[in-house]
Amino acid sequence: MKKLDRNEMAARVARDIPEGAYVNLGIGLPTLVAEHLPKGREILLHSENGVLGVGPRPAAGDEDEDLINAGKEPVTLLTGGAYFHHADSFAMIRGRHLDFAVLGAFQVSVAGDLANWHTGAADAIPAVGGAMDLAVGAKKVLVMMEHLTKSGESKLVERCTYPLTGARCVDRVYTDLAVIDVKPDGLHVVDIVEGLSFEELQRLTGVPLKKLASAA
Amino acid sequence: MIDKFVASAEAALADIPDGATIMIGGFGGAGMPVALIDALIAQGARELTIVNNNAGNGDSGLAALIAAKRVRKILCSFPRQTDSWHFDKAYRAREIELELVPQGTLAERIRAAGAGIGGFFTPTAYGTRLAEGKETRRIGGRDYVLEYPIHADYALIKADRADRWGNLVYRKTARNFAPIMATAAKCTVVQVRESVELGALDPEVIVTPGIFVKRIVRIGHSLRKAA
Numbered sequence: 001m002k003k004l005d006r007n008e009m010a011a012r013v014a015r016d017i018p019e020g021a022y023v024n025l026g027i028g029l030p031t032l033v034a035e036h037l038p039k040g041r042e043i044l045l046h047s048e049n050g051v052l053g054v055g056p057r058p059a060a061g062d063e064d065e066d067l068i069n070a071g072k073e074p075v076t077l078l079t080g081g082a083y084f085h086h087a088d089s090f091a092m093i094r095g096r097h098l099d100f101a102v103l104g105a106f107q108v109s110v111a112g113d114l115a116n117w118h119t120g121a122a123d124a125i126p127a128v129g130g131a132m133d134l135a136v137g138a139k140k141v142l143v144m145m146e147h148l149t150k151s152g153e154s155k156l157v158e159r160c161t162y163p164l165t166g167a168r169c170v171d172r173v174y175t176d177l178a179v180i181d182v183k184p185d186g187l188h189v190v191d192i193v194e195g196l197s198f199e200e201l202q203r204l205t206g207v208p209l210k211k212l213a214s215a216a
Numbered sequence: 217m218i219d220k221f222v223a224s225a226e227a228a229l230a231d232i233p234d235g236a237t238i239m240i241g242g243f244g245g246a247g248m249p250v251a252l253i254d255a256l257i258a259q260g261a262r263e264l265t266i267v268n269n270n271a272g273n274g275d276s277g278l279a280a281l282i283a284a285k286r287v288r289k290i291l292c293s294f295p296r297q298t299d300s301w302h303f304d305k306a307y308r309a310r311e312i313e314l315e316l317v318p319q320g321t322l323a324e325r326i327r328a329a330g331a332g333i334g335g336f337f338t339p340t341a342y343g344t345r346l347a348e349g350k351e352t353r354r355i356g357g358r359d360y361v362l363e364y365p366i367h368a369d370y371a372l373i374k375a376d377r378a379d380r381w382g383n384l385v386y387r388k389t390a391r392n393f394a395p396i397m398a399t400a401a402k403c404t405v406v407q408v409r410e411s412v413e414l415g416a417l418d419p420e421v422i423v424t425p426g427i428f429v430k431r432i433v434r435i436g437h438s439l440r441k442a443a
Contacts, residue, residue, distance in 0.1 A: 048319060049243040049389050065245060066388040072244040072273075072297075083388055085395040085423075086243075086269075087327040090320030094340060118345075125307055126316050127296040128346065133320035136339040167343035 001195040003176040009144055011036040012191075013102060013174050016142075017043055021099040022092075024048070024134055027071040029144050030102040044078075046098060048130040050089045053081025070130065093130065093137040101138035103131065105145045105173075107160045110207050112170040112182040114143065115162035128165075135166030147175035147204065154206040156180070156187065177201060180209070188212050219380045220432045221411060225255035228405045228431045232256065232370060235288075237265040239326065239366075239397040240278055241373035244270060247390035249374040249407040250277045251435040256372070257281055263288045267326070267366055269319065269393060271295035271303035282306055291366065293319035318346060321363055323396060329365035330399025330428075338363055371401035375424070378408040378434075382426030383417050391423065398428040405431045 004012065006029060014036035017023055024046045025031050034056070037043050045054040048070040055076035058064070063074035077083075092098060105116040114135050117128045135141055145155055156173065172190075173180045178201055179191035188210045192201055202209050222228045229252065232238070238256075242248030257280060266287050271294075272279030281287060283302040290312060295303050306312040317325065318340050328336055337360035341347040351362040373394035376387040384406060386394060398404045411434045 047389075049246070050392050051389050064388065066247070066390040068244065068246050068389055072246075077388075083386075083391055085391055086319075086323035086393045087396050090323050094320055094324075094338065123308075125296040125304060125314075127294045128316060128318050129294040130319040132318040132344060132346065133340045136342070137320075164344045 001200070002193055004193060005176075006032060007036070009174055009176055012179065013142060013144060014038065017041070017100060019043070022046055022052070022097065023100045023102065024093065024098055024138065026101070026103040026131070026134070027129075028104050030104055031069075031071060033102055033144075046089075046092060047075070048089055048093070050084050050086060051075075051077065051081065052084070052092070053078040055081070090130070090133055093133045096137060096139055098138045100140050100142055101134040102142045102144060103134060105143045105155065106162045107155050107157050108143055108145070108170050108173050108182070109157055109160050110182075110187055112168045113160050114141070114165045114170050115160040117165045118163045120161075120163050131165050135169040140171045141169050143170050143173045145173070145175055147177040154204065156205050156207055158207050177204070186210055220382045220426070220429060221380055222431050222433055225251050225407070225433045225435070226258065228252070228433050229255050229259050232259060232261045234261050235263045236261060236369040237267070237367070239267040239368040239371040239393070239401055241371070241392065241394040241397055242268065242277070243389065243392040244273055245277070246388075247374050247386070247392050247394055248277045249372045252372040252405060252407045252433070253277050253281055257284050257286065262286050265289045265291070267291045267322075267368060267397075269293055269322065270297065271300050271314075273297060273299045275302070279303070282312065285311065287312055289313040289315065291315045291317055291322065293317055293322050316346065322366075323393065325363055325366040326393065326396045326400045329367045330396060333365060335362055335364045337361065366400065368397070368401040369403065371397040371404040372407070373397055373404065374407045376408065377410045377412050377417065378406060378429070378432045379412050379414045379417055379426070381414060382406070382429030382432060383422045384408070384424035384426075384429065385417060385421060386423055395424050398424050403430045404428055405433070407433055407435050409435065
């Protein structure tokens with residue numbers, strides 16, 4: 001079995017983003033999706049801080065402190081892009097105008113609950129940003145995460161043990177082992193990495209998976 | 217003749233009392249009115265309640281205000297960052313109170329205050345610990361949380377250009393919270409890079425009409441490149 005690396009995971013997500021989509025990429029791993037969007041598709045990236053049509057990172061020396069993304073990294077603006085204030089930016093999110101949000105996660109439950117903002121540790125300083133707005137607002141919420149924790153436990157769980165970001169909000173999960181749809185009747189495997197059987201994936205996952213006819 | 221320009225940041229902030237609620241524009245460093253914050257630190261007001269998306273970055277601006285122990289409480293969405301050490305220290309020492317608000321709810325609570333709205337129902341945070349104890353309602357088959365406006369005594373914001381009536385335009389993503397904060401405070405003070413004659417700003421592209429602005433300070437500064 002060959003696990004997908006970060007770039008392969010990002011490329012797998014990017015493949016599913018269609019022409020004309022309005023997309024928000026979360027901080028961290030999801031940001032990498034931008035680099036793998038198929039050339040030739042017009043896809044508009046939204047950033048919470050007030051920009052639509054986010055372009056690639058500027059060349060060294062061309063950074064502008066007034067042009068950043070939600071991760072506070074310097075970005076550029078595509079020709080035709082727009083700036084707007086925060087209330088408009090979150091109207092786009094909450095008002096169901098974004099086609100996709102791609103978010104990282106600590107855990108996703110079989111019901112599609114998402115936990116990605118707080119470990120729940122007593123001494124942790126909490127920070128939520130726009131995660132809860134994206135979770136309830138985007139038409140489709142896609143999660144990117146490693147399938148297993150460092151200690152080998154499944155991040156797909158019966159019930160999230162970490163504090164929730166949103167309830168029943170996740171539509172699809174992309175891991176380094178599989179692509180899994182969250183449906184009312186449970187988790188459906190769409191795709192499995194080469195060399196991994198459905199039975200082995202099921203053994204690693206711990207919560208019941210359903211096999212799509214087209215999946216390996 | 218209306219002229220909202222004042223001579224200095226010191227003059228613009230002289231009447232801020234202890235205990236004031238102050239909105240500060242900016243998302244990270246973009247749009248943060250650093251010259252006004254420096255003047256606020258020098259002015260000496262204490263026990264402040266601050267509204268900002270973050271809780272300071274590095275050692276300047278809002279971080280410096282927190283380091284100077286002027287902040288009693290902060291309302292923000294994303295305090296914890298790799299360079300939020302002044303906030304982290306004050307929070308762990310229980311010297312500062314935190315009200316954590318989802319970013320879109322923070323923006324809408326500010327907008328609501330400026331627009332005269334008494335409260336609103338949002339789907340954000342329903343079923344999470346950030347909605348614990350809050351009134352909820354099912355509307356059209358969907359669950360919502362009741363949120364209230366955030367009013368401020370002062371808003372300190374940064375814009376790119378202003379005329380003497382207080383009409384403002386911003387620069388790129390430095391706009392962020394400034395237009396809504398300008399509407400939600402009794403006294404909005406603006407730091408601008410450039411002052412222009414009345415009529416120089418195209419009325420079709422003015423972002424903040426002057427009615428929302430009380431005082432303007434021109435701070436000549438070159439545009440720094442991001443780190």
